[in-house]
Amino acid sequence: VLNTSNSGNSWSASQTGVEFRWYNVEGVLPGVDIPDEIYLICAHHDDISEDPLYNAPGADDNGSGTAAVLEAARILSDYQFHRTIKFVTFSGEEQGLIGSEAYASKAESLGHNIMGVVNLDMIGYLDDANHDLDVYCDLGSEWLADTILQFSSAYVPGLIPYKVVDPSFNRSDHASFWNEGYSALLHIERAGTNWNPYYHSTGDTVGTLDLPYVTEMVQLGLASMAELAEPYVVGVEERDIVRKEPMRLALVIARNPFSDKVAFRVAKPSHLSASLKIYDSAGRLLKEFNPIQSEKETVTWDGSTDKGSVVSSGVYFVKLQSGPQTISEKVVFVK
Structure with missing residues (x-):
C-alpha cells in the first residue's frame, strides 16, 4: 500500500507580493522486513519563468522529473520490497532548495536511515542525437553512482550515463541531502553541445521534449529503486515465514x-x-x-x-x- 502525505513540511512564502502556502508531497511504500532502510526517488514540482505567476509551463524543469516520480510510484506500488521506497516531490527548489532542505533536515534530526537518494531534475530535453545524462555525486555518494551506472547498462542500454564527481554542484535538491550526510545523486540531461534554450522560460513546453528519451530516464530511475530496495518474492509455502536478512559489510x-x-x-x-x-x-x-x-x-x-x-x-x-x-x-x- 502506498501511503501519501505532505511529509510534514509546509511553509508560507511570498513572491512579488503574493503569499503562498507551499508543500512537499511524499508517497511511502513500506519495506516488508527491512523497513528502516530507506531509498528515495525525488524531484521538485515547482517551476519558474519570466512570467512566473501566470505562465510557467516547466515541462522539462521540472515536470519531467515529477512525472518520473509519479510513474515510478504508480508501477512499484503494485509490488513489495525488502526496504522502504519513498517517492517525494519538493516545492521551493527554484527559490533555493527550500522544500528539500526542510525535508532532509527533518529526516536527519529524526534519525531516518536514508540509504540513498536519486533526484531527477530536467530529464527530457536532448541537445543532440545522444541519449545521455550526467549523474552528479559527491565523494560519499560515488558508490551509489557506480551502482546506478551498472543498472543503466543492464536495464536501459540505450542510455549513456556519465558519472560526475562534483561536491560543489549544489543547484538541485540532491545537495540538501549531501548537506545532511546522506548519499544522493542528481540525474540530469547532459548538455553536450547546448543547454536547453527554453530553460526558465514560457517556452519550456512538452513539445520541446524527446519523449522516448524521457521514457528511458524514467526506466533508469524506476529500475534503480527496485534493485536497491530489492523485490520481496516468496513462494506459496514460504509466505508468512520467510525473512531475508541483508548481508552486512x-x-x-x-x-x-x-x-x-x-x-x-x-x-x-x-x-x-x-x-x-x-x-x-x-x-x-x-x-x-x-x-x-x-x-x-x-x-x-x-x-x-x-x-x-x-x-x-x-x-x-x-x-x-x-x-x-x-x-x-x-x-x-x-x-
Missing part, C-alpha cells in the same frame, strides 16, 4: 603484518558494489580496488601503488565502503 585481513602480499576478504550486500582504498598516514590515496562486484571476494595487495611504485615499510590505512557502510582497518608493511 565485513572485512577480514589475512597475513598482517606482511612483507609479500596481504589478503583482504570482503563480504558485502549482493545488490551493491564496494570499493577498497589504501591510504598512507598523510591521507594520500595509494591504491584502489574498485568496483568489487561479487558478494564475497578476496583481493590482494603487494605494496604497489596505482602509479607503479612500491611503498616503504610502515603503517597503512584501509577503507572498505559499500553503500553507506564503511569499515576502516590498518595494515603493516615490512620490507
Whole structure:
C-alpha cells in the first residue's frame, strides 16, 4: 500500500507580493522486513519563468522529473520490497532548495536511515542525437553512482550515463541531502553541445521534449529503486515465514603484518558494489580496488601503488565502503 502525505513540511512564502502556502508531497511504500532502510526517488514540482505567476509551463524543469516520480510510484506500488521506497516531490527548489532542505533536515534530526537518494531534475530535453545524462555525486555518494551506472547498462542500454564527481554542484535538491550526510545523486540531461534554450522560460513546453528519451530516464530511475530496495518474492509455502536478512559489510585481513602480499576478504550486500582504498598516514590515496562486484571476494595487495611504485615499510590505512557502510582497518608493511 502506498501511503501519501505532505511529509510534514509546509511553509508560507511570498513572491512579488503574493503569499503562498507551499508543500512537499511524499508517497511511502513500506519495506516488508527491512523497513528502516530507506531509498528515495525525488524531484521538485515547482517551476519558474519570466512570467512566473501566470505562465510557467516547466515541462522539462521540472515536470519531467515529477512525472518520473509519479510513474515510478504508480508501477512499484503494485509490488513489495525488502526496504522502504519513498517517492517525494519538493516545492521551493527554484527559490533555493527550500522544500528539500526542510525535508532532509527533518529526516536527519529524526534519525531516518536514508540509504540513498536519486533526484531527477530536467530529464527530457536532448541537445543532440545522444541519449545521455550526467549523474552528479559527491565523494560519499560515488558508490551509489557506480551502482546506478551498472543498472543503466543492464536495464536501459540505450542510455549513456556519465558519472560526475562534483561536491560543489549544489543547484538541485540532491545537495540538501549531501548537506545532511546522506548519499544522493542528481540525474540530469547532459548538455553536450547546448543547454536547453527554453530553460526558465514560457517556452519550456512538452513539445520541446524527446519523449522516448524521457521514457528511458524514467526506466533508469524506476529500475534503480527496485534493485536497491530489492523485490520481496516468496513462494506459496514460504509466505508468512520467510525473512531475508541483508548481508552486512565485513572485512577480514589475512597475513598482517606482511612483507609479500596481504589478503583482504570482503563480504558485502549482493545488490551493491564496494570499493577498497589504501591510504598512507598523510591521507594520500595509494591504491584502489574498485568496483568489487561479487558478494564475497578476496583481493590482494603487494605494496604497489596505482602509479607503479612500491611503498616503504610502515603503517597503512584501509577503507572498505559499500553503500553507506564503511569499515576502516590498518595494515603493516615490512620490507
